[in-house]
Amino acid sequence: MTSLGRTVRELQRRAFTGRDEEVALFRDALGAPGVLFVHGVGGVGKSALLDVFADVAAEKGFEPVRVDARHLALGRAALPAPAGDVLLIDTYELLEPVDDWVRDQYLPSLPASCLVVIAGRRGPGPRWRADPAWRALMRVVALGNLSAEEGSAYLTTQDVPGETHDRLLKISRGHPLTLSLMVDAVRRGAAPRTLSDLPDVVGALLAQMLDEVPSARHRTALEVCALLLVTTEDLLRSMVGGDAGELFAWLRTQAFVDESPYGLYPHDVVRDAITADLRWRDPGRYADLYRRKLAVFHDQVRATADERERLDLVVLTVVLNGARSPFAALASLPPTMGAHADGLRDGDRSPIVAMTAEWQGSAQAELVAHWLRRRPGDFRVFRTETGEPRGYGACLDLTEADLGVDPGTDAMWGCAAKFGPPRAGERVRAWRFFLDRDHGQRPSPSLTLFVAWQMLDILLVGADTAWSFVGAFGDGELWAPAMESLDFWAATEAGYEVGGARFPVFAHDWRRTGITTYTDLLHTRQLGAPARPAGQDLDEPVLSEPEFTDAVRSALRTLHTPELLRSNPLLRSRLVRQHERAGRTPAEILRDLLDETAATLKPDLGVLIERTFLRPIGVQERVANSLHLSFNTYRRHRDKAVAQLTELLWARETG
Known part of the structure; x- marks a missing residue:
């Protein structure tokens, strides 16, 4: 009669799929001495693979001995001395306390023809790899996820x-x-x-994949490691405070944490499970850590001086977050596979024009050639590892002098002029061109680099940038949801045609929604909370210089009359929005800015502004008397002080 165990094993055998390379490697190794060291994160299928190895060995006439360290009493006598030629040891991480004994005494005592398979969460330690004899006898198999x-x-x-x-x-x-x-x-x-929809599955995964977490601080370190792109000791310290050395050292010992040149990172499925569990278990804590993560990453990018290193950091973020994105345009971004961005070199122009003509026609190619002559520094070339151009992008700093040649840049400038013309000294950034030589605008390393370049530009956006336009993509239906999530609205007025092809344009005005509010919006959308649609900020004022001057004078007059100050357009200006912070109203922020700026004036003018407007001591005649000035002289100095104060504030407003 067939046993229940036999039935269970037959069903498991039918369900087993894949692992052809690993099974072939085991077949080839049978009959010869050696060690196969299989390692992988919990739940990746190591035990199931050992079951298959046992079946294969039996089919070939061997008598495999199967040992699971979970069922052993830890010690030197725990492991058997098999007479057969195949020994399979599972859950080897539990035997790591006696790893030296296993390697130096137990395994050498086995029959000369014995093939040993060791399966555990961690790969062989440094003493295995440093020993030339074991290096010759051992094959290491890193077991990954199923294709x-x-x-x-x-x-x-x-x-x-x-x-x-x-x-x-x-x-x-x-x-x-x-x-x-x-x-x-x-x-x-x-x-x-998403995985977050299945909290019971998340709980089961964490129970299987994680060892016991020693303390609440270790739990926080684990959550930070899951949220950050990569974790270094200083980044961990900035997130959790105190001495992070012990926590970082503990993270390095975890089987599901790998090391890269940039720091530590967990396996994808572990990252997903920890993040989903935290978001379900403690949404407030998740929101706080996520917000701090954004700030830490922003600081990390700004602290990196080399442009290529900066872009590499953003590429890693784009690929990692893209893989989790609900938007098809971002979810399909592949790794860069050694490709990198570089400035324009001699010899690049011809291949750039040629690939443009092939993919987008001669009219677009002529426009690319025009901009290559006019703005070569605004181009980035995406190169293979050997330096060959495989794609390119261009972000143009537009001025009125550029108009009349390119319908794309003309349309973008016209949109800016309609909804908020750039003021003196303000920049208009236009992402006008993108192509990959082999894939056009389909997913490619070039596309990943282009998107990362845009993200980096946003992270480093200066106070002098008025508009950012993205008009390089041909597929508006694909990119619209992703651009909306990034707070770029579909500017239908700026869409344009070249050579019969239609290019949609997406826009963001940084004067209306500055980087602080922008980051809050991204955070809100990431959490799935309601957020205002992109483009709704077009109702916010963008003050001309005369309007700004009038608003400053009005603010000084009504600074201590809240009901009048409340309607001052400065409260919604870029100047004030740039300095938003928790617990401060726009009116309080404006007062702070007036205080700070007045303090930079010459002392006599600063005192005049303070006694007249900021902390008035009475009617203006009394102020004049306190300063030992005639009223006419006082008024002349007052107007000079207000003019200089306004000039300084305007400089901050326009970057």
Whole structure:
């Protein structure tokens, strides 16, 4: 009679998919001495793979011995002395306290023909890798997630409808345990869009993948590591405070944390599970850590002097966040695969014009050639590892002198003129061109670099930037949702045609929604909370210099009359919005700015502004007397002081 165990094993064998390379490697290794060291994050399928190895060995006439460290009493006598030629050791991380004994005494005592498979969460330690004998006998197998084809094959064996495969694979990232738990959830009627929709699955994953967390501070370090792109000790310190050295050292020991030249990062599925659990368990704490993460990343980028290093940091963020994005345009961004951005070099112009003519026609190619002559410094060339141009982009700093040649830049400038003309000294940034030589505007390393370049430009946006326009993409339907999420509204007035092709344009006015408010909006949208639509800020005033001058004079007169000050347009000006901070009203911020700016005037003028407007001591005649000035002289000095104060404030308003 067939045993229950035999039935269970047969069902497990039918469900097993993929791992062809690993199984082939094991087949080839049978019959010869050596060690296969299999490692991977919890739930990645190490135990299931050892089951298959045992079946393969039995089919070939071997008698495999299977040992699971969870079922052993830890010690030197814990492991058997098999007479056979195949030994499979599972959950090796529990044997790490006696790792030296296993390597130096136990394994050498086995039969000369024995093939040993060790499976654990961590790869072999430095003493394994430093020993030339073990280096010769050992093969290391890093077990990753299932490929899309393997994952889809597994879902097919579980009778999961084909139309749900892509969504489930994207959520699970091909992690076998996550995929298996999601199959169970789907069978119970769930239709998850993200991992956060399945808190029970998240809880089960964390129980499987994480060891015990020693303290609340260690838990915070884990959450920070999941939220940050990469974690260094100084970044961790900026997030959790205190001495972060111990926490950083602990993170480095975790099997699911890898190291890169930029710092530590967790495996994707662990990152997703920790983040989803925190967001479900403590949404307020998640919101606080996320906000601090944005500030830390902003500071990190600004502190990086080299442009290529800055862009590399943003590329990592774009790829990581893109993989989790609900927007198709961002979710499809691939790694850059060694491609990098560079300035224009001799010999670049011809291939740039040629690829433009091939993908977008001769009219667009002629315009590219025009801008290459006029603004070569506004171009970035996306190069292969060998330096060959594989794509390019251009962000043009427009002026009125540029008009009349390019319908694209003319349309963008016209939109700015209609909704808020740039004031003296303010910049209009126009993302006008983008192409990849081999893929056009489809996903490519060049597209990832172009998007990262735009993100970097936003992070470093100066106080002198009035407008940013994105008019380089041909597929408006694809890019509109992503641009809306980034607070760029569809500026239909700025759309244009070149060579019969239509290019949509997306716009953002930094004077109306400055970087502080902008960051808050992104944060709000990331949390899924209601946020005002992009473009709704067009009702906010953009003051001309005469209007600004009148508003400053009015503010000084009504500074101590709240009901009148409340209607002053300065309260909604860029100057005030740039200095928004918690607990301060716009009127209080304006008073602070007036105080700070008056303090920079010459002492006699600063005192005059203070006694007349900021902290008035009475009617102006009394102020004149206190300063030992005739009233006419006082008025002349007062007007001079107000004019200089206004000039300084205007300089801050326009960057």
